[in-house]
Amino acid sequence: MGVQKVMVAGAGSMGGGIAQTCAQAGIEVLITDAAEQAREKSLKNIAEDRRFYPPLLLCRKVKAGNPGRKTGKGRYEYNEDGTRKTGH
Numbered sequence: 559m560g561v562q563k564v565m566v567a568g569a570g571s572m573g574g575g576i577a578q579t580c581a582q583a584g585i586e587v588l589i590t591d592a593a594e595q596a597r598e599k600s601l602k603n604i605a606e607d608r609r610f611y612p613p614l615l616l617c618r619k620v621k622a623g624n625p626g627r628k629t630g631k632g633r634y635e636y637n638e639d640g641t642r643k644t645g646h
Contacts, residue, residue, distance in 0.1 A: 561585055569593075569600035578604045 562585065566577045569591035577589045577600065591597040635643040 563588070565590065567591075569597040574600035574603060578607070 561580075564577075564580045564585050565588045566573045566580075567590055569577070569589050573589065573591070577587045581587045581604065589597060589600060591600070637643055
């Protein structure tokens with residue numbers, strides 16, 4: 559089943575990095591800090607870090623409604639079991 563939610567206490571450099579890494583892995587994150595300014599700064603840094611933006615091609619595919627294999631849409635068609643359909 560794996561980790562589904564994480565709480566990070568402390569929004570400094572290390573806490574912010576941990577929160578960002580977890581969020582990128584698809585884990586729900588709650589970040590807290592006694593200093594509200596630190597928490598807000600950490601959230602702003604995460605949101606503005608261009609290194610972690612999704613690739614432009616992926617954004618275009620999602621916007622066009624063709625996000626890829628997980629939905630069975632995209633360049634190829636897939637069977638229910640995840641194998642690629644032949645002849646396409």
